[in-house]
Amino acid sequence: MSLDNALTDPEADIAAPGALLNRVDRAAVFLMLLGDDEASGLLSRLAPDELERLGAAMMGLREIEQPHMAEALADFAGEAAREMLPMRGRNDRVRMLLDKALGPARADSMMQRIEPDAPPRSVELAKWLAPGVLVRLILDEHPQVIAALLLLIDPEPAAEVLAMLPLELQTLVVERVAKSGAISQAAIGTLDTLLTQRISATYGTAALMLGGPRDAANLINLAAGEVRNSVLPAIAERDAPLAERIEEELFTFEMLYQLDPMSMGRLLRDVDNTKLVDALKGLPEPDRAPFFAAMSSRAADGVRDEIELRGRLAKSEVAAAQKAIVETARALADAGEIVIGGGSGEFV
Structure with missing residues (x-):
């Protein structure tokens, strides 16, 4: 259920006819059914007066029997039926949950199974690397591997990479580009593994990390209008330390x-x-x-x-x-x- 709705409703303390609990009590029961991490995450988003109201309800509950739990869950289901979970950011959220549950290595493997068409991390990162850097990473690879990489990055940097290759290698790469059809997911996976190894060996594993407070700050710096004044306070309400780190990078x-x-x-x-x-x-x-x-x-x-x-x-x-x-x-x-x-x- 939406805690905001339950706690801002002026009549939330009044039980509806035939109901066992009022809305605030149902929200309290629902929170107590969650795991500690999930419940504390929701509580951290509340304003002080909302937290006091909900905390008092949790402390005031007597024995919570099965009908009370069923009513709280039914209220949650009713709220969910009126709302929508956005698709945007779903992949990142699933990866975050799997990382927490399984650890990075097993989470990576599971994501490859359930998200087979996702662009691999290292291939995506390669699109941001300077052509000279890419050449050093792939110079001693098979022409077919180099051709696959050039087909996966933008044409302009691909052309610069090609021009930096030795003449005899240029010929072999262009020939394979001309003969290439669709690049299989297996080939992309092999290329991604290779790039991951080369980038990690050359620049360390930190080079594979994308995003973070600095990237968020750069987006805000480049955005038009009052993005900074609207976005940062909203982030601060949910995660004050994160907002502070972004603010430092601005x-x-x-x-x-x-x-x-x-x-x-x-x-x-x-x-x-x-x-x-x-x-x-x-x-x-x-x-x-x-x-x-x-x-x-x-x-x-x-x-x-x-x-x-x-x-x-x-x-x-x-x-x-x-x-x-x-x-x-x-x-x-x-x-x-x-x-x-x-x-x-x-x-x-």
Whole structure:
């Protein structure tokens, strides 16, 4: 049943004629029939007043007999009949549940059985890799394998990969592309296994992970309108730590490179000079240019000298300094004094 409906209904504490329990009590019984993880997950989404109301109902229930449980389940079934479970995201949710129940290895195997037409992870990741990276991964493979990969990625990067291959290999690959028909799922699976091994060996298993707070933040940064102001509060209601991690990624130090000189100058007025030196110490000279462009020549030369004189810094010290500057920029952006972002997805 929908807990929201049960807890926001002003008459939910009144049992209907012929009913054993009111709606709040039925919701309480239903929750007590769930496993601990499922019940706590639902409770975490409630507002304090809703949680108090439902918690009081759970504490106030006497012996819960079979007719009470049947009534609670029937109420759930009635609510479900009026709602719809969206298809979007179903694959990810099933994978998450299987990962939790079986572990990653067995979950992967089960997903391949129940979702045979799903694009393999590594093949999908290959579409995002630069052509030069792909060439290094597949250069010593059979021409048929290379041909299959080129047919599965977009034409432009496929053509770049082809151009980077040795001439004799180019001929063999193009010949096999011309003769190829439909690529079987077995062949795609073999290619996926190969790419998984090569990517893991070259870049580590973390390279196979897609998504995460940074990707979510990038989507928000690029989206038009007030996506940030509507999406993040909604996520925070369900998962406050996740919303905080996305929020941290929305303002990245790299975004400061795009500030115009006036905004950069305003930011630098509030930045401690030692923090600035530490933050710039970890950057190549081209990335320092937007900061120096907002200073006088004398001030920029002074900062350059301090960077040269600064001793060796741990990466963590550089990251801490950059984070402090990002926090200052965030505060100025929230106050409307500078603008971070650009294009139709701009936010202030």
